[in-house]
Amino acid sequence: MTTSRSTAWTRRLLVAAGVLAAAYGVVGVLTDRSVWLPNYARYMVTVLFGHDLLVLPLAIAVGAVLTRWLPRWAKPVVQGALVVTVTLTVVALPLVLGYGRRPDNPSALPRDYPRGFAICLAAIWLVTAAVLVVRGLRRRSVPDPTPRESA
Amino acid sequence: MVRVPEPLTRLYPKNLSRQFTSRLRSPQLTSRIGRILGIAVAVCFVTGYLSHAIQHPPGWFYWPSRPVDLYRVTQGLHVATGLAIVPLLAVKLWSVYPKLFRWPPFRDAVQAVERLSLLLLVAAALFQVTTGILNIALWYSPMSFFFTTAHYWTAWILIGSLAIHLGVKLPIIRRALAAPHRPVQTEGLSRRGVFTAVGAAIGLITVATIGQTLRPFAWLSVLGPRDPRIGPQGLPVNQSAVAAGVTAAATDPAYRLELTGPTGTRQLSLADLAALPQHTAQLPITCVEGWSATATWTGVRIKDLVAAVGGSSDASVRVESLEANSLYRVSTVAPPHADDPLTLLALRVRGEPLDLDHGYPCRLIAPNRPGVLQTKWVHRIEVIEP
Structure with missing residues (x-):
C-alpha cells in the first residue's frame, strides 16, 4: 500500500518536473532568436523521420538479409559485429567526409580518417573472424548439447 | 469486390x-x-x-x-x-x-x-x-x-x-x-x-x-577530431588568425595593450610587457568540443597587472581581443581566476613567442576554464571592482 502510494507520487513528481523542464526548453527554442526556428524545426523533422522511417528500417532489413543464411552458431556473432559497425559508422562518417576541414587551420581534423575508419572496421571484423573460428572449432569437437527442433 | x-x-x-x-x-x-x-x-x-x-x-x-x-x-x-x-x-x-x-x-x-x-x-x-x-x-x-x-x-x-x-x-x-x-x-x-x-x-x-x-x-585514437600533439608549436588551434581577421593588427609594430583600472590607464608595448616579471605555468587549453592539450605558458600574471592599475584581489577582469566580430571577442575573468597566480597574460608557449594562431602578441590563459574564454590577440584589459 505504502509502496504503491510512494510510486504514484514518484510518477507524478517525475511527470511534473519533466513538463516544467521540457516547457522551459520549448519556450527557449521558440523565443531565442539565435536558434533560427524554421531551420531548427526542419532539422528536427529530418532526423526524426530520417531515423524512424529510413535509417532504422534499412538497418533492420540489411541486417536480416546479411545474417539470413548464416548457420545458427555464427549468426549472433555476425549480428553483434554489425551493431558495432553501424554505430561506429555514425560517429566516423562526418570525419571521413571531412567537410569540417579548413585550409587555414591544419590542426582541425588533422588525421587520415578514411584510414582510421578502415583500421576500426578491420579490428571489428578480425575479432569477429577470430570468435567465429573459435566457435566453429569448439562446435566440431563438442557436439551441440541442446537438441534442435526439426524445422 | x-x-x-x-x-x-x-x-x-x-x-x-x-x-x-x-x-x-x-x-x-x-x-x-x-x-x-x-x-x-x-x-x-x-x-x-x-x-x-x-x-x-x-x-x-x-x-x-x-x-x-x-x-x-x-x-x-x-x-x-x-x-x-x-x-x-x-x-x-x-x-x-x-x-x-x-x-x-x-x-x-x-x-x-x-x-x-x-x-x-x-x-x-x-x-x-x-x-x-x-x-x-x-x-x-x-x-x-x-x-x-x-x-x-x-x-x-x-x-x-x-x-x-x-x-x-x-x-x-x-x-x-x-x-x-x-x-x-x-x-x-x-x-x-x-x-x-x-x-x-x-x-x-x-x-x-x-x-x-x-x-x-593520442596514437591510438585514429578517429580523434583533434590530436593534442598537432598544431602550431605542437598545440591544436580552434580559430586561426586568418579566420579571425587579426593578422595585420596583431603584427603591427605600433601594437599597445591598453590596461585600465581604478588608478588610470596605461599603454604597454610588447617590450614593456616582456620587461615585467615573467611567470611560467603548466596549463591545459580545453575546448568545449572535448579536446584538450597541456602546454607550458610564460607571461605576466593577471593579478600583477590588476595591482599595477590599483585593482584589488576581488576585482573581475574584462579581456578584449583584436577580433572585430566574434561572440568570444570579450571574456570576463571572475575574481577566483583573476586572483589565481597561475592566470597569465601569456607571451610565450613552450619557450617560444606565441604563434600568431595561438594569440600573438599575447593571450589569456587561466586554469579550469573553457578555451573559448581564453581570449587570444588581447589588446585591452579592464579591471572592474565589485
Whole structure:
C-alpha cells in the first residue's frame, strides 16, 4: 500500500518536473532568436523521420538479409559485429567526409580518417573472424548439447 | 469486390507492428538498456549545463579556478559520454520500434499526449546526438541554426521529456528490472549478446576518439577530431588568425595593450610587457568540443597587472581581443581566476613567442576554464571592482 502510494507520487513528481523542464526548453527554442526556428524545426523533422522511417528500417532489413543464411552458431556473432559497425559508422562518417576541414587551420581534423575508419572496421571484423573460428572449432569437437527442433 | 492479395495485407496499419518478429525485444531488454542510457543522458546534461553556466554564469553560480584540470575532465566526459550514447540509443530505439506502428495509435486523450511526448523525446535525443557529432567534426553546414543555443535548449527538452517518460513507464520498468532472468529463445543474439555488442561499440568508439583529450591515447585514437600533439608549436588551434581577421593588427609594430583600472590607464608595448616579471605555468587549453592539450605558458600574471592599475584581489577582469566580430571577442575573468597566480597574460608557449594562431602578441590563459574564454590577440584589459 505504502509502496504503491510512494510510486504514484514518484510518477507524478517525475511527470511534473519533466513538463516544467521540457516547457522551459520549448519556450527557449521558440523565443531565442539565435536558434533560427524554421531551420531548427526542419532539422528536427529530418532526423526524426530520417531515423524512424529510413535509417532504422534499412538497418533492420540489411541486417536480416546479411545474417539470413548464416548457420545458427555464427549468426549472433555476425549480428553483434554489425551493431558495432553501424554505430561506429555514425560517429566516423562526418570525419571521413571531412567537410569540417579548413585550409587555414591544419590542426582541425588533422588525421587520415578514411584510414582510421578502415583500421576500426578491420579490428571489428578480425575479432569477429577470430570468435567465429573459435566457435566453429569448439562446435566440431563438442557436439551441440541442446537438441534442435526439426524445422 | 476486390480482394487484396495476402502479402499486401501485411502492410495494413493494424498488421504492421506484427511484422517485427524478434523475441529479443522485451521490457527487460528495453529497461536494462534504458537504465544505462538514462545515466549517460544525465551525465551529458549535468556536464553540459556546467559548461553553459561557466560561459554564461547565473547569479548564484560559482566556479573555482582549481583543480586546474576540472573543466577538462567534465567536458571530456560530456563528449565521450555523448558518443557512447550512439550505440545505446540505437539499441534502445530498435527495442521499442514496433510500438511506433501500434494501431490504433492511441485510445484516449491521455495516451495521445503521452505518445506526443515520446515524439519529443526521440526527436530531442536524435537532435542532441547528431548535432554533437557534427559539431566536434566541425561540419556546421547541415545545422543552419546556432549550434550552441539550440543544443542548450534541446537539452532541457530532452531531460524533461525523459522525466515524463520515466514517470509514465515506472511500473513497467520496475516490473521488468525485478523479473527473474529468463533466457530468450532466439536464433540470433541473446540479451547478453546485445550488451556485449553495445559494450564493444562503446569501447571502440571511446578508444578511437578519447585520445583527443587523453594524450597517452593520442596514437591510438585514429578517429580523434583533434590530436593534442598537432598544431602550431605542437598545440591544436580552434580559430586561426586568418579566420579571425587579426593578422595585420596583431603584427603591427605600433601594437599597445591598453590596461585600465581604478588608478588610470596605461599603454604597454610588447617590450614593456616582456620587461615585467615573467611567470611560467603548466596549463591545459580545453575546448568545449572535448579536446584538450597541456602546454607550458610564460607571461605576466593577471593579478600583477590588476595591482599595477590599483585593482584589488576581488576585482573581475574584462579581456578584449583584436577580433572585430566574434561572440568570444570579450571574456570576463571572475575574481577566483583573476586572483589565481597561475592566470597569465601569456607571451610565450613552450619557450617560444606565441604563434600568431595561438594569440600573438599575447593571450589569456587561466586554469579550469573553457578555451573559448581564453581570449587570444588581447589588446585591452579592464579591471572592474565589485
